[in-house]
Amino acid sequence: MMRRASLVVGAVLVGLVLMVSLVGLVWTPYDPARVVPGDRLLSPSATHWLGTDAFGIDILSRIMAGARSVLLVGVFAVGIAALVGVPLGIVAGMNSGWLGRVVVRATDVLYAFPAVLLAILFAGALGSSTTTAMLAIGIATIPVFTRIARAGVLQVMSQDFITASRVSGIGWLRIAWRHVLPNIAPLIGVQASVSFALAILAEAALSYLGLATPPEVPTWGRMLYDAQRHLLNDPHLAIAPAVAIAGAVLGFNLLGDGLRDLLDPRLKEVAE
């Protein structure tokens, strides 16, 4: 029951974020970029459901418009990290020779670079944009996936069924794809949902530093930082983006958990 519940709640939350971002593409209650000096810092009301910010911009409109960049950054950053990091981790875990060692060392080196440093590098080369943030956060997250994948692979490799596959003459690539990857998939899934949350927060931080999304494009992270200055007098500025971020992060976490339980036949048996 609990498993089903987390899947449903997660799917609903993620679905909500998806829907809001889709609707935000074509329609928002007000223009999310138009400054209206007379409407500064209004409290939530019938005309402005979530109130307005320091520039008189409707907060609900900004939340809706910001959902898109949250999804873009989260999905692409985690996608880059997982697609590069997991294969590297599998190589590092399955190969105990020089190749595996090189991958582990290279991962350690990459781990030394924080996302901010990479973002400065990319911003210099590509200019500051959402793409810069995606690349920087994605690349900085690669070592996380490499390490978690390697740890999982080492554990799977010590089991007899891998030896059995080798006795059957199954090649490395096929063992990796058919036997190792499915067995570490739950680990990767959980890591992905956690990393997704971190990516959203990192994007907010990078936007604040002016290295990611430019100020005129609304993002939840940027709204949160803008709200800081008015936190004492107008806390409603911070509440909307904070709830949105928390909801999205929670949604992806629950969905990740639920999907893992749904896809793992061992757990499915227990649940039924």
Add this chain to the structure above:
Amino acid sequence: MSALLEVRDLSVRFGRHRTLAVDRVSLTLDEGDRLGLVGESGSGKSVTALAVLGLLPETATVTGSVRWQGREILGLPDRELAKLRGQEFSMVFQEPMTALDPLMKAGRQVAEVLGLHRGMARGASRPLVLEMLAAVGLADPVRIADSYPHQLSGGQRQRVLMAMALVNRPDLVVCDEPTTALDVTVQARVLATLDERLDDAGAACLFISHDLAVVSQVCARVAVLRHGRLVEQGTTAQVLGAPQRPYTRGLVAVASLEHAEPGSRLPLVDDFARDGGAS
């Protein structure tokens, strides 16, 4: 004509300290031969078998010679060995719990071996897989093939492993304590099936066990290992009926507890093997 498998002076050392796990072991197997490899835990039985198949981790140093149909296979690159594995030799594992991939249906695991060596599509191999599952004594092959390992009993899993090992009709099947994890009644039936299938295929068998009763049921010849060394080798009747070495005598004595007096201390192998490991 050369023997099917000829092992000469096989030694295995592990790790930095070069701990000796197997010490100059020599074995010969002809086609259809059944050799039991007997010894206590840690005597090097499994390591010997894994060394023969080239499956030891890279931390192991293997020396000596392993000839397969006259061809030296020790030190062959993995790619070359992979062609032999599954096709010419295969292995049945001790722990049916962990020797099957928990996320793959049993039928597919058997089919995977088939598809690999015969280039068979999944659909085409299905009848063969079902036939093989039936041949190893599984009553409902369709249901078994579509089950995940955790849905099967220990005996059923062990039979699936046997099907995997035998489906390509290999010339040599290494059985590493294949019945140790099963209870005694299931054990007897699984052994009988294994016996039949090996006969059908005309496959040779290297049978590893610490259970002398099991070995005598399956094997024509027995080799006794202790501390990585070959202590005694001969036909099953010779070795178990009239053991020459004190250590073997001890093994036989502790295995036949029906002769022990009630209330008396049970015999230990060490009572017989006072001559130490350097025999």
